[in-house]
Amino acid sequence: MVLAIWVVVTPFGGARAQEQMAAQAFLQLDGNRLFPVATSKDYTAHQRVERANRLLQEAVANRSPARIGVKELHNLPVVTLDDAVVLTVTRRDTPEGLTVQGQAELWRQHLTTALNRGRLERQPGYVARMVPISLGILGATFLLQRLLWLLWRRYLPSALTQPLVGEPGSQPLRAMDWLLHGVLVILRLGLWVAAILVIAGFFPVTRLLISRLLEALTESVGSPFLPLGGRRYSVLDAFVLVALFLVLVRGVAFLKGLLQIRVLQRTGIEPGSQEAIAFVLQYGLLFLGTLVLLQLWGLDLTSLALFASVLGVGVGLGLQGIAKNLISGLIIMFERPIKVNDFVEVGDLQGTVTRVNLRSTEVVTLDRISIIVPNAEFLESRVVNWSHGSSVARLKIPVGVAYGSDCQVLRQALLEACQDLSDILATPPPQVFFKGFGESSLDFQLLVWINQPRRQYEIRSQLNFRIEAIMRQHNLSIPFPQRDLHLRNERLEVAFPAEVTDALLNRLRQSATDGEN
Known part of the structure; x- marks a missing residue:
């Protein structure tokens, strides 16, 4: 949690906070931070702790006893290790209310305690005690993550325990299910990471290795590389x-x-x-x-x-096309020539508007196919909106009967076909118009009104079935195209090729000869 807060807050702290962090470095031993060291007049903080860390690491690895002391050099107290200078205590290292001599004594105590602990952790007896504890932590972690999984399955809906890769016939996971699955995975992984870090902290070698890995990772991701707006970002x-x-x-x-x-x-x-x-x-x-x-x-x-x-x-x-569609989307949203649930016709496309987005509009056709239409097409081409203003629409049903049929009977038959259909509105009432005399039929047109434009093909089909059945009941025939051929001359001259003519003449002569015999 502390690391997460530091990650979020540090970039917003500005250049001053980053400079303050760069002005300090920590003295470390076996991966444990002991105390911070500030930048001096001649050396940076990292230069000061680099030599001191090396001397301390060599001293703790050597089994011979080491003596940490304090002496004065150039009017400043210095911390020594077997008479070798480790650090010089300056005023910048000393907090308010404490003298440099007092700070040097505190450092000596910290270093003595750290060296004694480092030697203790390298003893075989300490290692023998920590190995069973480490194995116990691993076993407890395994049992805890299994318990977490069982509690997850017991107290959460069964949908959350479905496999991430769906089996045939299984329902796909919802977004919340995926989120909760991710939380479970993070919790279980976090348990193992925490257990490994705790075990690594028991032993100096592993603790030092983890510390160096974290330092390398911090330096790689924390080093500025992107100059932008007068600053550099990592x-x-x-x-x-x-x-x-x-x-x-x-x-x-x-x-x-x-x-x-x-x-x-x-x-x-x-x-x-x-x-x-x-x-x-x-x-x-x-x-x-x-x-x-x-x-x-x-x-x-x-x-x-x-x-x-x-x-x-x-x-x-x-991106002119995309910009044009974006502007068209804004115009559609505010002027609303088309809206969600409108039944529209754009070119040869007919369907219901299900979503109006910024760049495109989703139209579901009568075949239940979703079509993504760029918004510019609704403004640049002719669009038929069957639901705009009023959903009442008129259907035109052409009907033709043979010449000689009773037109009044046909008119009554067409109106009768519309009476029992609930999808056809009673107001305005259906109407029958005599359009004219066709080549093969008397042409009529039946006009009906509906309030469900998206079902116009279904209603038209039902009405056609009823018209055909009622016309058969009234003996009204539907003609098919006919042509009459009239010849002006009584004689019809037909010309054949010479070979065909000779063959026909020979055939006639042979037939005449056979008849005489």
């Missing part, structure tokens, strides 16, 4: 910035869902308006939150204005 700074931005995105998405469920749905506003309000709120909060986050991070946004303007021009030229 990999850790960039990682924390990205993590905070992801938290901002998820938080804004949560607020958007909360607004839609708890507030907008209770106001009675149309779904399209609810989506537009939630969209504006989401991206507005995301934009403001990003600006605040960058300012707290220490970025001077004014220094990035020129770069942002040049980048904006380049992006605008390269």
Whole structure:
């Protein structure tokens, strides 16, 4: 927890906090931090502790006793190890209310205690005592993580214990299920990591190895490499910035869902308006939150204005189509020529609008296929919105009967076909119009009104079935195309090729000869 707070707070502390951390270094022995050492007049803090750490490590590895003392050199107290100077105590190392001699004595006591502990931890008896304890910690960790898994399965819904890779026929995991699975994995992994760190802290060699690994990792991720806005940022700074931005995105998405469920749905506003309000709120909060986050991070946004303007021009030229769709999406959301649940027709595409996004609109066709349509098509092409204003629409059913049929009987038959269909509105009433005289039929048109445009093909099919059945009951025939051929001359001359003519003449002569015989 302390490490997480340090990671989050350190980048926001500014350059002053980073300079203060760079001005100090810790004296260490076997991976244990003893006390901080400040930068002196001639040497940095890291240069001062580097030689002292080496001398202490050599002394604790040597089994011969070592003596830590304090003496005065150049009017300053120095801490010695077997008469070798380890550290010089300066005023910068001394806190307020304490003299440099008092600070030197405290350092001597810390070093004496650390050396005695280091020699004790290298004794065979100590190692023999710590090995069973380490094995006990490993066993307890194994039992604890198994107990955690059993409690997880017992007190949480069964859906959370499904395998992450779905088996055939199993239900896919929801987002919350994945989140809780991730929490369980992190808890179990955290138990093992904590156990390994505790066991490594029992032994000087492993503790020193862990300490050096952490120092190398800290130096690699904490060294500045990215100059931006008058400052230099490290990999850790960039990682924390990205993590905070992801938290901002998820938080804004949560607020958007909360607004839609708890507030907008209770106001009675149309779904399209609810989506537009939630969209504006989401991206507005995301934009403001990003600006605040960058300012707290220490970025001077004014220094990035020129770069942002040049980048904006380049992006605008390269992404004209996307920009056009984004602007079209804003116009659709505020003007609302189409809304969610509208039945629309764009070119040869017919379907129901299920979602209006910033760049595109999702339309589900009558075949239950989701089509992603760019928003610019709704503004640049002709769109038929069957649900705009009123959902009442008119269907035209062409009907043709043979010449000689009774037109009044046909009219009554068509109106009779519309009477028992609940999908056809009684007001306005169905109408029958005599369109004209066709080549093969008398052409009529039946007009009916419906209030479910997305079911127009189903209603048209039902009506056609009823018209065909009723016309058969009234003996009204539906003609098919016919052509009459009239010849003006009584004689029809047919020309054949010479070979065919000769063959026919020979055949006729032979037939005549056979008849005489």
